[in-house]
Amino acid sequence: MQVEKVDFVSFLTEDIPRAKRFYAETLGLEIETEAENDMEFRAGQVTLDIFDPSSIGQAFAPSPAGLALRVPDVAAARAELEAKGVEFDGETVDTGVCHMAVFKDPDGNSLMLHRRYAPFDDGRQP
Amino acid sequence: MADLGVERADFVSVPVTDLERASEFYESLGLTRSRGWSERWREYELGNVSLALIPIEMLGRDEFAPNLSPIAIRVPDVAEARETLEAAGVEFPVETIDSGVCHIAPFRDPDGNALQLHRRYAPFADGSLP
Numbered sequence: 001m002q003v004e005k006v007d008f009v010s011f012l013t014e015d016i017p018r019a020k021r022f023y024a025e026t027l028g029l030e031i032e033t034e035a036e037n038d039m040e041f042r043a044g045q046v047t048l049d050i051f052d053p054s055s056i057g058q059a060f061a062p063s064p065a066g067l068a069l070r071v072p073d074v075a076a077a078r079a080e081l082e083a084k085g086v087e088f089d090g091e092t093v094d095t096g097v098c099h100m101a102v103f104k105d106p107d108g109n110s111l112m113l114h115r116r117y118a119p120f121d122d123g124r125q126p
Numbered sequence: 127m128a129d130l131g132v133e134r135a136d137f138v139s140v141p142v143t144d145l146e147r148a149s150e151f152y153e154s155l156g157l158t159r160s161r162g163w164s165e166r167w168r169e170y171e172l173g174n175v176s177l178a179l180i181p182i183e184m185l186g187r188d189e190f191a192p193n194l195s196p197i198a199i200r201v202p203d204v205a206e207a208r209e210t211l212e213a214a215g216v217e218f219p220v221e222t223i224d225s226g227v228c229h230i231a232p233f234r235d236p237d238g239n240a241l242q243l244h245r246r247y248a249p250f251a252d253g254s255l256p
Contacts, residue, residue: 003173061194
């Protein structure tokens with residue numbers, strides 16, 4: 001089987017207008033498509049699809065592991081989001097190669113501000 | 127707008143209960159290990175983004191809940207890829223869906239994380255081809 005790429009990753013929502021405010025205004029992601037029960041945002045090179053499962057009679061469940069968004073500076077981005085009322089799960093983690101700050105969208109889907117600072121094994125910079 | 131400066135998605139992750147079993151499954155999809163490989167978690171290349179398999183212990187939760195929001199994996203031909211995976215023992219719970227613009231075949235990894243084989247065949251509104 002040949003895997004070419006990821007066309008989209010998705011999160012479920014119970015409230016499309018609330019999700020739109022969060023992703024478009026709070027996180028500042030560009031809207032790719034917009035419909036009553038489904039919206040697509042550009043998360044860099046990947047499309048993030050936000051879908052209301054009740055529109056097809058399916059149950060809602062938040063994504064437990066989530067999507068890591070690369071930002072230039074995790075501390076600065078975290079401060080901006082906290083100023084907008086976003087709550088983070090614990091302190092920012094320094095793994096030894098990257099900074100990670102975990103937070104949730106209004107539906108409880110897991111997201112992360114992420115920045116690798118260590119070079120890769122082959123010497124390339126992240 | 128964009129004042130956080132989101133540059134890209136570094137990885138998308140799914141929770142797993144058994145790292146070895148999950149690794150075996152994702153390697154059976156033909157994915158290659160990424161540079162972010164670690165003993166504590168695993169990362170695979172999915173073309174434009176890495177997929178991280180995160181052991182439940184690392185998430186700090188006692189109860190396991192799979193990711194039910196699908197990751198759509200683009201393949202050249204959904205029917206063909208589905209046949210290959212079915213022959214390898216992967217179960218597809220429903221018939222392949224033709225949405226009118228794309229083919230979708232939902233399936234799950236061994237922990238119940240939602241995936242789908244996906245191929246858009248219709249041109250986009252601007253006339254470009256997927």
